[in-house]
Amino acid sequence: MTPPTPAARIADLRRQLEDANYRYHVLDEPSIPDAEYDRLLRALDELEAAHPDLVTADSPTQRVGNAPAGKFAEVRHAIPMLSLGNAFSDEEVQDFVRRIADKLKRPSLRFSAEPKLDGLAISLRYENGAFVQGATRGDGATGEDVTLNLRTIKAIPLTLRGTGWPAVLEVRGEVYMPRADFEKYNEHARKHGGKVLANPRNGAAGSLRQLDPRITAQRPLAFFAYGTGLVEGGELPDSHSATLKQLRGWGFPVSSLSEVVDGVDGLLAYYRRIGDARDGLAFDIDGVVYKLDDGDGQREMGFVSRAPRWAIAHKFPAQEQMTVLESIEVNVGRTGAVTPWALMQPVHVGGVTVTRATLHNADQVARLDVRNGDTVIVRRAGDVIPEVVGVVPERRPAGTVPWQMPTQCPVCGSEIVREEGEAVWRCSGELTCPAQRKESIIHFASRRAMDIEGLGERFVEDLSDLDIVQHVADLYRLTVDDLLEMKRRVDERDGTTPETVKAGKVATKWAENLIEAIDRSRQTTLERFLFGLGIQHVGESTAKALAVWFGDLQLIRRLPWPLFKRVPDIGGEVARSLGHFLDQPGNQQAIDDLLARGVVIGDTHPPSGKLRAGLDLATLLVDLEIPKVTRVRAEQLASAFPSVQALLDAPVHNFVTAGLPSDSANAFAAWLEDEANAQLLSRSGAALETLLEVTPEDVATATGPLDGKTVVLTGGLAAMSRDEAGEKLEALGAKVAGSVSKKTHLVVAGEAAGSKLAKAQELGIEIWDEAQLLAFLEKHGSGA
DNA sequence: GATCCTCGAGTTCA
DNA sequence: CTCGAGGATC
Numbered sequence: 001m002t003p004p005t006p007a008a009r010i011a012d013l014r015r016q017l018e019d020a021n022y023r024y025h026v027l028d029e030p031s032i033p034d035a036e037y038d039r040l041l042r043a044l045d046e047l048e049a050a051h052p053d054l055v056t057a058d059s060p061t062q063r064v065g066n067a068p069a070g071k072f073a074e075v076r077h078a079i080p081m082l083s084l085g086n087a088f089s090d091e092e093v094q095d096f097v098r099r100i101a102d103k104l105k106r107p108s109l110r111f112s113a114e115p116k117l118d119g120l121a122i123s124l125r126y127e128n129g130a131f132v133q134g135a136t137r138g139d140g141a142t143g144e145d146v147t148l149n150l151r152t153i154k155a156i157p158l159t160l161r162g163t164g165w166p167a168v169l170e171v172r173g174e175v176y177m178p179r180a181d182f183e184k185y186n187e188h189a190r191k192h193g194g195k196v197l198a199n200p201r202n203g204a205a206g207s208l209r210q211l212d213p214r215i216t217a218q219r220p221l222a223f224f225a226y227g228t229g230l231v232e233g234g235e236l237p238d239s240h241s242a243t244l245k246q247l248r249g250w251g252f253p254v255s256s257l258s259e260v261v262d263g264v265d266g267l268l269a270y271y272r273r274i275g276d277a278r279d280g281l282a283f284d285i286d287g288v289v290y291k292l293d294d295g296d297g298q299r300e301m302g303f304v305s306r307a308p309r310w311a312i313a314h315k316f317p318a319q320e321q322m323t324v325l326e327s328i329e330v331n332v333g334r335t336g337a338v339t340p341w342a343l344m345q346p347v348h349v350g351g352v353t354v355t356r357a358t359l360h361n362a363d364q365v366a367r368l369d370v371r372n373g374d375t376v377i378v379r380r381a382g383d384v385i386p387e388v389v390g391v392v393p394e395r396r397p398a399g400t401v402p403w404q405m406p407t408q409c410p411v412c413g414s415e416i417v418r419e420e421g422e423a424v425w426r427c428s429g430e431l432t433c434p435a436q437r438k439e440s441i442i443h444f445a446s447r448r449a450m451d452i453e454g455l456g457e458r459f460v461e462d463l464s465d466l467d468i469v470q471h472v473a474d475l476y477r478l479t480v481d482d483l484l485e486m487k488r489r490v491d492e493r494d495g496t497t498p499e500t501v502k503a504g505k506v507a508t509k510w511a512e513n514l515i516e517a518i519d520r521s522r523q524t525t526l527e528r529f530l531f532g533l534g535i536q537h538v539g540e541s542t543a544k545a546l547a548v549w550f551g552d553l554q555l556i557r558r559l560p561w562p563l564f565k566r567v568p569d570i571g572g573e574v575a576r577s578l579g580h581f582l583d584q585p586g587n588q589q590a591i592d593d594l595l596a597r598g599v600v601i602g603d604t605h606p607p608s609g610k611l612r613a614g615l616d617l618a619t620l621l622v623d624l625e626i627p628k629v630t631r632v633r634a635e636q637l638a639s640a641f642p643s644v645q646a647l648l649d650a651p652v653h654n655f656v657t658a659g660l661p662s663d664s665a666n667a668f669a670a671w672l673e674d675e676a677n678a679q680l681l682s683r684s685g686a687a688l689e690t691l692l693e694v695t696p697e698d699v700a701t702a703t704g705p706l707d708g709k710t711v712v713l714t715g716g717l718a719a720m721s722r723d724e725a726g727e728k729l730e731a732l733g734a735k736v737a738g739s740v741s742k743k744t745h746l747v748v749a750g751e752a753a754g755s756k757l758a759k760a761q762e763l764g765i766e767i768w769d770e771a772q773l774l775a776f777l778e779k780h781g782s783g784a
Numbered sequence: 785g786a787t788c789c790t791c792g793a794g795t796t797c798a
Numbered sequence: 799c800t801c802g803a804g805g806a807t808c
Contacts, residue, residue: 333794341795358795360801385795385799423802424793537804539792569790571805741789 006051013044017060025155026253058130058158063151063217072144075135078230081123081172082306083140084289084313090268096312097264104297112240112293113270114226114258116313118201118284119176120208123229126169129160136208140306149208152217157251165250166234173225177203178282181220198377198390199320200284225252238295260293271314278316287315320379322392323347327372328359328403332411334439335536336426340365342388350380357386361423362405371400411435438464440534444472448540449532450524453517462490473593475518483511522598526553529601535581537574545569551605557582557591560683562623566614572625607695615692620684628667633660644685648678704733705780712740714757715750717770728777748773
């Protein structure tokens, strides 16, 4: 066999590469690994470099992009790129179908339906099977010549496959950026300080309009064909669905979601089907498109101005909108966290009118570089909470400056500070700041804390603003008269007509109800009480752990912080925060006040026997986080000294004789020098003794059918709330977690379960539906 | 020190 | 729901 000529080898490599592209982008069946593709491409590149005369424009090597063009040339579309009429409701779709049925006098109509991608419409021109020019839609009549950029998109064939194509063929379709690639691209950009794309659509549009095709080549763009323009020297099938099939045969990617459906019912069913699948698709869509399938019908229907009468876009409610940001304001939370949020001109997104959206923190504002007056993109996707995803830089008014975090709290004027290495800025006013006081009372009254029904944000705001309630304990002093007085002063302040007068007599029922609710809340549990105090880092689950492990408020109140680390999932940070809270006399006073005003903790019990495992001197020394005192050193000290007192009394050299190296011994001695540390050690030693006395030896481990199992609840349940289901599962020994991970044993998926269910399926975790859950609960004696 | 998981905190609208 | 960060684990 004679060795192949360079020309033959080049042709072979090109064929292999284009074949791989076709399989990957059109058939969606990758045939060779990426590395192999790269290897072939490099081989071709080398051959072409050695034989420059053999380089052609349609070679796959030319996809990497050439040097920048000055600007885009204009391209006049031989056949205008039309726009589509829109339908936003089922009625509009019915009208559309009726119009066609009336005009064509046909009883039944067949449509081709396809998803409407949220990308950029383009037109591709092929002459004798070779890609020669590509253009953006522009105004429909004239677009921009982006041929070089389009060449870099591997999903666009440079030469047509198969046979029978017209001498001149224009193909229309959508360039888009797949979601996963968009995420990956942004993640990379964030890490390397590059420019973050606002959304896949902007990403696609921006990428195509790069003057330097080498930049476009690096963007993960894809393409779907959905129609044709000019056709000369050949024929296309006479129905839309057959045309799509033909395009696919010639090497164009066509959405696999395209379907032929009959009548209005078929269209609307398709709409719902795609709508349900929307969040799980690999790309963003903003609706679906219906086209009368047969060519005769299309020709007879014709056009209105610049849109065909035989096609319509049925839109989904928009998940993203543009609007103008009027100003960036800040909010002060319970912990003093100062969070910026955007006040925007009202805009309709995802079915509701949005005027405000969180900006999370100062870093986020800087990352997006949003400024007052900017036009911004707001998203309200599957989640409910609106979010500013990006700025439209072209619309930025002149003279704006980057936003800056205020230096003083807008509510109390205290300095706003940021801990080293932290993202959040905080108002340093603590409980002198009315905003923080107010928020902490709202937290205290909330459902998951003390659960004072009817005491919401509004009342707390009034009570706090009028100085009727300053601390949580003040709530338990309130009388009906206080509340009526508050109402009177609020009416006076706002100039509103008092409802009390309108009714002709004094309306007091609401006040009585509220006082009653406050009274009911007096009877509570340790976990709710601890959570309600609003201690930093002590949320629901930490509060619960503390309640379970220590069981007694009075015990917890006097423990020094290192002992809290004996509870699983409580580490240095959380323990210190709790200790710091308890060290403040004001907080202890507040607890006393609450108890004095009748708050009763109903579930007091001795500490868990499991505590004993870590109650020894060595562990205590480790927990104290003394510099250079590791586990090993702590063990040495503990075996050499019988008690904390002995340690406190010992001279430095005794630490050395105990076996400590001199640097450890010195560090420990230096630590003890500090009076506060010595006292902490002494207090901790005493607390340790007390705990050993009150903690039962026996570790009573209740056994349930779900012992040691981690369960995640997702979606809505019909028979009970998720919280109730969680309690029942916990009663059977399960640990109820909030998110699915490898450690999850079981996921209970209710109605409309979302990402968690998907993740569970991905990880192959056992999944139950509500019926299975109910059957299980029934079987184990805790049915609904 | 890196990595995985979980918790805490803040958040919108009707 | 999402982000950031604390805790556990290797």
